Amino acid sequence: MKIDRDRPNDEIPTSSMADIAFLLIVFFMVTTTFTATRGLDFALPEDDDNPPVIEKEESVLIEIFPGGSLRVDQNPMELGEIIEYLKPKLERNPKKPVIIRPDVATEYKHMVEVYDELRQAEDHGLAEPINISVPTQREIQSFWY
């Protein structure tokens, strides 16, 4: 006589594990967005009611006009020429403030280009980072000459 034995199954059922894993992968793939998470740090000076008075002669003024044309201390200049112009001035006085003043209608990207260029001063052979200042329109109207 044949004895019918109930043999217990000793395997862990893992057939659905891959399904669950791929479901999670699909979720993460759909929700992940590889976005730009880098940028320039932009130092905001203290909002002081009595800021130090900077004489016009002490600083370098970079004006940016719509379309990206530049004027440095009233002289028309290309972006790549700014550092060369600043070098002798900053070697005499490394703390000399460089003021970026974009026209209100200037496209934002042109201001960022100039700021990025000035931030790379040390790569262009300057010993110290440039003391860059970007006053807002309110500050210009309130405190500036």
Next chain:
Amino acid sequence: MKLKASIEHKPNIPTASMADIAFLLIIFFMLTITFEVDKTQVQLPKTTLRFEIPKKAAYVSIDPNGRIRVSDGNSQSSLVSAADEVLSMAATVISTDPTKTFVVKSDGEVPWEKVDEVLDALKRAKVRDLRLLSDQRTVDDL
């Protein structure tokens, strides 16, 4: 002569390592995922220098039409009508976390006047850590 019975091979795809691969991918996605708080579509300005922006930073975005959206870094960004609302949001965030990083995500074609309003609002809210979101400038852009 006695012939050997041919051994029957069951077709079998080896799937034992599939779960390993799948879980490896899951761990990768879990570590790299960041839930974007601001989905404004903008053409960012390009810069040579770029630094990593801390996670959970607050966002102020300006789209090509000059519309401003703000996010405290935890919730999705919402549209605001004026720069004064940026000031009130930033002041609230700074009152709870004075070292909070703020990110300005603006389209490159937006007039400076608009960005200036936002920067002024952030300055008045006493934001100390501000970043300008940018794309990488490559040799093709020069």
